[in-house]
Amino acid sequence: MKYTTILFVLLTTNSMLAQNIKQIDSVAKVMCTYLETLHIKNDTLKITRLYEEQLYPYLDMVTAENINRVGQQVYYRLQRNCVSFRDLLDRLEPPKEASVRMGNKPTSIITNKQLKEFKKKSKFYYFEVSGDTTNVLMSNGKWTDTFTNNTYSKLTYTWRNKTEFELVFVESNNHTRSFLSVAGDSYWYQVLAKEDGYYLLSLTIPEQDMYETFKFYYY
Missing domain, CATH: 1.10.10 (Arc Repressor Mutant, subunit A)
Known part of the structure; x- marks a missing residue:
C-alpha cells in the first residue's frame, strides 16, 4: 500500500497504539x-x-x-x-518517483482484456518515497506488502466494481505503516491503464476528494 515519507525529529519506535x-x-x-x-x-x-x-x-x-x-x-x-x-x-522532500494528485476522479481507459490480465497476476511492486522497492502479493482477497527490511503489512481487498477495488488495513509490523493506518482503515484503488511494464493506478482515501495516480509494476 502506497503511502509514506520521512521527517519527524522527535522520535523513536514504539508500535503500541494505546492512545485513543x-x-x-x-x-x-x-x-x-x-x-x-x-x-x-x-x-x-x-x-x-x-x-x-x-x-x-x-x-x-x-x-x-x-x-x-x-x-x-x-x-x-x-x-x-x-x-x-x-x-x-x-x-x-520530493518523492523519488513522482505521482500526480488531482481533485477530480481520473477516468479508466484499461481494456477488458488488460483488466483480466491484471486480475490474473499476483506479484507486483511499487516504489516508496525514498526510492525503496515494496513487493506486493495480491491473491484470493489478501494483499501483503513486503518491505526492504523484511517487515510486512497485511490487508484485504474486494472489488467494488469492474475497475475499482477497496483495500482494508489489517495489521503491520512495519514501523511507518503501523502508525499510518489502524485496523479497518479503507483505501480505494482504480486500475486506470496498462503501460509498458506497469499498470497506472489511482488511490483515494474515502471522504478526501483527492486522487493520486502512481505506477504499479508487475513481474
Whole structure:
C-alpha cells in the first residue's frame, strides 16, 4: 500500500497504539485546518510554525513515557488524513518517483482484456518515497506488502466494481505503516491503464476528494 515519507525529529519506535485513535485523529484534523490558514511561502518555516503552534503544545500534555509514540501517531495520521500536509512534505522532500494528485476522479481507459490480465497476476511492486522497492502479493482477497527490511503489512481487498477495488488495513509490523493506518482503515484503488511494464493506478482515501495516480509494476 502506497503511502509514506520521512521527517519527524522527535522520535523513536514504539508500535503500541494505546492512545485513543479518535483523539489522535481529532488533533490531526485541527492541525490540518491550521496548516491551511498559514500563508507562509517558505515550507521549512511553515512546518516549523505548525509544530510550534499546534503539535508541541499538545505533546506538553502527554506523559513523558508516551510522548514519542503519541508524537509519531499524530504525525503519521496527519500525513494520512491531511492532503495539505502530504503536499507540504512532498515539497520538502520530493518523492523519488513522482505521482500526480488531482481533485477530480481520473477516468479508466484499461481494456477488458488488460483488466483480466491484471486480475490474473499476483506479484507486483511499487516504489516508496525514498526510492525503496515494496513487493506486493495480491491473491484470493489478501494483499501483503513486503518491505526492504523484511517487515510486512497485511490487508484485504474486494472489488467494488469492474475497475475499482477497496483495500482494508489489517495489521503491520512495519514501523511507518503501523502508525499510518489502524485496523479497518479503507483505501480505494482504480486500475486506470496498462503501460509498458506497469499498470497506472489511482488511490483515494474515502471522504478526501483527492486522487493520486502512481505506477504499479508487475513481474
